[in-house]
Amino acid sequence: MALLRCAVMVLLCVFHSASATVVAAMDYGGVPLWINRLLGEPSVLSLQGRMDPAWFRANNPQACPQQCDCPIQWTTALYCDHRGLADIPDNLPDRTQYLFLQGNNISSLSSSMLANITGLRWLILDHNQLQSDNLDQAVLQNQTQLYYLFANHNHLSSVPSELPAGLKQLRLAYNQISSISPGAFQNLHNLTVLLLQGNRLQTITKGDLKGVVSLNLLDLRENLFSSIPRHLPPSVQQLYLSNNSLSGLDNDSFVGFFNLKYLRLRRCGLQSSGIQPQVFNLSSLVELDLSYNKLTTIPTVPTTLQYLYLEANEIQEFNVTSFCREVGPLSYSRMKILRLDGNKMSYEQLPSDWVFCLRVIEHIYVSTQN
Ligand SMILES: *[C@@H]1O[C@H](CO)[C@@H](O)[C@H](O)[C@H]1NC(C)=O
Ligand SMILES: *[C@@H]1O[C@H](CO)[C@@H](O)[C@H](O)[C@H]1NC(C)=O
Ligand SMILES: *[C@@H]1O[C@H](CO)[C@@H](O)[C@H](O)[C@H]1NC(C)=O
Numbered sequence: 001m002a003l004l005r006c007a008v009m010v011l012l013c014v015f016h017s018a019s020a021t022v023v024a025a026m027d028y029g030g031v032p033l034w035i036n037r038l039l040g041e042p043s044v045l046s047l048q049g050r051m052d053p054a055w056f057r058a059n060n061p062q063a064c065p066q067q068c069d070c071p072i073q074w075t076t077a078l079y080c081d082h083r084g085l086a087d088i089p090d091n092l093p094d095r096t097q098y099l100f101l102q103g104n105n106i107s108s109l110s111s112s113m114l115a116n117i118t119g120l121r122w123l124i125l126d127h128n129q130l131q132s133d134n135l136d137q138a139v140l141q142n143q144t145q146l147y148y149l150f151a152n153h154n155h156l157s158s159v160p161s162e163l164p165a166g167l168k169q170l171r172l173a174y175n176q177i178s179s180i181s182p183g184a185f186q187n188l189h190n191l192t193v194l195l196l197q198g199n200r201l202q203t204i205t206k207g208d209l210k211g212v213v214s215l216n217l218l219d220l221r222e223n224l225f226s227s228i229p230r231h232l233p234p235s236v237q238q239l240y241l242s243n244n245s246l247s248g249l250d251n252d253s254f255v256g257f258f259n260l261k262y263l264r265l266r267r268c269g270l271q272s273s274g275i276q277p278q279v280f281n282l283s284s285l286v287e288l289d290l291s292y293n294k295l296t297t298i299p300t301v302p303t304t305l306q307y308l309y310l311e312a313n314e315i316q317e318f319n320v321t322s323f324c325r326e327v328g329p330l331s332y333s334r335m336k337i338l339r340l341d342g343n344k345m346s347y348e349q350l351p352s353d354w355v356f357c358l359r360v361i362e363h364i365y366v367s368t369q370n
């Protein structure tokens with residue numbers, strides 16, 4: 001039963017945050033395509049195994065580079081993924097707007113490679129061998145329509161500079177990025193999604209993210225931060241910092257984040273003594289993940305919080321004051337899902353008054369005494 005409930009909860013939770021990730025810009029050249037709504041990600045990234053490339057080649061009257069597949073229904077897309085390519089194919093047609101190059105062996109980008117096309121909207125370079133030293137900084141200079149640049153799982157050591165100003169999503173997860181080039185982000189006023197998880201960032205300096213005024217999702221999981229980085233853009237709604245070894249949370253760690261809704265601090269080695277009591281005093285907060293830490297008490301959270309994940313800590317006590325400063329007709333916790341399983345307390349330890357505070361709870365997960 002417990003397992004079943006967990007599964008349901010995980011689904012709910014994934015869906016909830018995913019719905020916030022889905023970006024309004026669903027322009028696939030006007031073609032109705034299959035959208036993976038759970039991931040907020042168009043599942044158009046590869047044609048492999050879904051359509052017969054020979055059929056396109058035989059039926060498509062338009063030019064198509066030999067190393068690519070060009071679907072007839074989506075004439076602006078070029079699928080050149082998973083071919084072992086060492087370079088971007090030559091003679092890309094002018095019509096190219098969506099260029100899929102993931103899963104190749106591309107290690108460098110020179111500015112002449114994209115010189116003949118100017119309407120690029122998506123450039124997908126995940127799972128290649130890109131190195132920062134081999135990137136010509138000017139390569140994307142003229143791509144004023146470029147909205148999505150994906151280069152996850154490469155060997156980049158810094159965030160490229162001279163990115164086009166219209167960029168909406170920049171995905172650079174799982175590289176070896178330890179620094180952000182000065183001014184890399186200064187013109188990116190439309191950037192809403194920035195993925196940098198799985199890199200080697202230790203700090204964010206004052207100018208690093210200056211200019212990203214529209215950022216909604218910032219993923220910094222699995223980096224080398226030892227405290228909550230300063231100088232993050234205050235527009236952020238989803239901030240993911242799980243899998244960093246954080247020494248603690250100061251009471252001003254999140255001051256000024258008036259839009260922060262989803263905060264993930266799973267597996268950060270956090271201890272209750274290192275968490276200042278007012279740190280989560282953020283009325284915008286909807287979901288807080290503190291699971292797999294070393295907390296011994298439940299931190300004070302705002303009454304507006306709806307999802308709190310505290311599983312796999314060392315919590316021994318349950319004090320209603322963590323959730324409610326006072327209990328009255330209008331003052332109660334809006335908590336819907338509370339996970340306390342895998343701690344050192346049991347259901348029998350919940351004080352009798354918890355139901356007056358956690359009045360709208362839908363699921364509470366807590367071990368029963370055995
Ligand atoms: C990728 O390129 C390297 C040399 O640049 C080569 O040794 C390797 O075999 C290539 N891998 C594939 C899958 O083509
Ligand atoms: C760009 O176009 C010119 C003239 O058609 C051609 O010679 C050149 O090879 C093209 N470059 C690329 C990278 O396709
Ligand atoms: C960008 O456009 C300018 C002006 O047309 C041109 O001089 C420059 O070479 C172009 N850069 C790239 C990387 O294609």
Ligand SMILES: *[C@@H]1O[C@H](CO)[C@@H](O)[C@H](O)[C@H]1NC(C)=O
Nearest residue numbers: 144164165166167187189190
């Ligand atoms: C940013 O988005 C706005 C609104 O969609 C648009 O008008 C503007 O041109 C975009 N900026 C750039 C540099 O593309």
Ligand SMILES: *[C@@H]1O[C@H](CO)[C@@H](O)[C@H](O)[C@H]1NC(C)=O
Nearest residue numbers: 197198221222223242243267
């Ligand atoms: C975090 O670390 C755990 C344990 O090492 C690992 O299983 C998990 O994949 C990591 N998750 C992320 C998002 O980094």
Ligand SMILES: *[C@@H]1O[C@H](CO)[C@@H](O)[C@H](O)[C@H]1NC(C)=O
Nearest residue numbers: 250251252255276277278279
């Ligand atoms: C943060 O905590 C320190 C003591 O730990 C206190 O002096 C300071 O006033 C607090 N700041 C805020 C904004 O609560």
Ligand SMILES: *[C@@H]1O[C@H](CO)[C@@H](O)[C@H](O)[C@H]1NC(C)=O
Nearest residue numbers: 277278279280281282283325
């Ligand atoms: C929480 O923050 C609000 C304003 O954001 C402030 O008025 C209130 O005093 C804070 N609560 C505590 C207990 O510090």
Ligand SMILES: *[C@@H]1O[C@H](CO)[C@@H](O)[C@H](O)[C@H]1NC(C)=O
Nearest residue numbers: 300317318319320321322351
């Ligand atoms: C709960 O916490 C409040 C404030 O920290 C404290 O005064 C009270 O004694 C605690 N109650 C229990 C049962 O520990």
